Amino acid sequence: MSTGRFPTLYPLAAACALLFASAPTLADERADWPEEVLLGTASLGGTYQVYGDGLVTRLIDELGIDAVSQATGGPYHNMTLVHTGESELGLVTLGPARELWDGEAEFAPGEEMRDVRALFPMYQTPFHVVTLAGSGIESIADLSGKRVGVGPMGGTCAAYWPQFLEALGVEDVHLQYADANHLADYLTSRLSDAFAFCAGLPIRAFERLERRRDVHMFGLTEQEQSTLLDAFPVSAFEIPADTYASMDAPHASVSFWNFAIGHKDLPESFVYELMKLVLDHPDAMMEIHPAAIETRAEHLDKNGVIWFHPGAVRYYEEQGLEVPVEMLPPEMRPDEDADDEDASDTDD
Incomplete structure (x- = not known):
């Protein structure tokens, strides 16, 4: 009788051992994730507010992370909040983002806000x-x-x-x-x-x-x-x-074009999971707002302003999409390009 039971128990025990062995790895991947994520949106009644509220709900439900959406003045405000680290995430249009990235905004002349990284395309x-x-x-x-x-x-x-x-x-x-x-x-x-x-x-x-x-x-x-x-x-x-x-x-x-942005120091694993949450589930995003029909990975080429976050680059590359060298963060470029960028940029 015992000879009939042990062959069944051995695979079961092996599976349990594998499960427990993998648990610390999963925990380790989330060890440096932020305890709470603040997402800057825009004014009430606009698309940013609807899109951002829906995204925050998905972060809470699907990734199990505390997340809060904040009504703000919009892209200029969000770019500033993320650059200074007051918000982990934000939503921006690329026109205002370019002004702040290049230090050409009237309210902050000469200040290049480059502690920001691009994540995923949203819509036009x-x-x-x-x-x-x-x-x-x-x-x-x-x-x-x-x-x-x-x-x-x-x-x-x-x-x-x-x-x-x-x-x-x-x-x-x-x-x-x-x-x-x-x-x-x-x-x-x-x-x-x-x-x-x-x-x-x-x-x-x-x-x-x-x-x-x-x-x-x-x-x-x-x-x-x-x-x-x-x-x-x-x-x-x-x-x-x-x-x-x-x-x-x-x-x-x-x-x-609009893009989601994040602070450059956000953990790569967190940003990667965020990219999967958004871009692997287009139907769920369109339930938030119809404009999300344009929230697609292939639209990464619409961003020619902000360097992409390493976690975003990892996601795009796994989808078979190439991020142009000039849109990679300095630490991911060939040595000669990174050295040139580091020499000319004092913010990173």
Whole structure:
């Protein structure tokens, strides 16, 4: 009888031994993970807030790590928070990120914020305008002399809409700064004439507006789009006609790509697991927000600004994707490139 039982017990005992032997290894991999992760998003009612809240929930549920999303002023603020180590993670558009990376931001001239690393691509941020139906505002040119909400101070929209309007010859605009939800309320209360914003589509504040009021949405003319493409580091974008119920045709626009960022000292194993959590599960990310349809590893080439984190590089390489040498962090480059970079860069 005993001879019949032991062959079964031996494999079972071996499997248990293997399991217990591997447990310390798994624990060791997480030993240097942060106890809590803070993720900088943006204003309430914008896509960053929705995307960030959903990502934090997944970090808690799937990786078992304490995570908190923080409403911020947007990309400029997030880049600063991550660079200084006040936040472990953040969301940025590459236009503002480039200014801060190169030390060209007006509020921090000469300060190159290079303790930041790129993680994964999120989606594109197009620029769009909504007004109340019957306002008489039908186009960008009609914004002259009007009260126009452009998002919170420090955000991408608030930084670039004034520049765009100036480049397009729109004068005497009375700019209003607040978060997306407040600016939507300003419009319905007729405290604003128009709400010019930028975020991943669909913009929740725009959807809320058209549920409450008859609205008119518009983008750019072909000439306006061409002018902005020549003057700014943006890409051409077409807002699909079915984005909102109030649209009956596509709208021309321009856009910036968005990327998640992290501090350069985050453990490689943590960033690698974060990359897998996001990029290996596209359906789960799209349940958070439809804009996540563009959250795909192959869009890593849209980042030509911020060096990638080693944990992100590891993930991309395992997917058969190549990170350009110039986008590798200095410690991962061939010796001669790393030495050159170290000699010229005092922040890393």
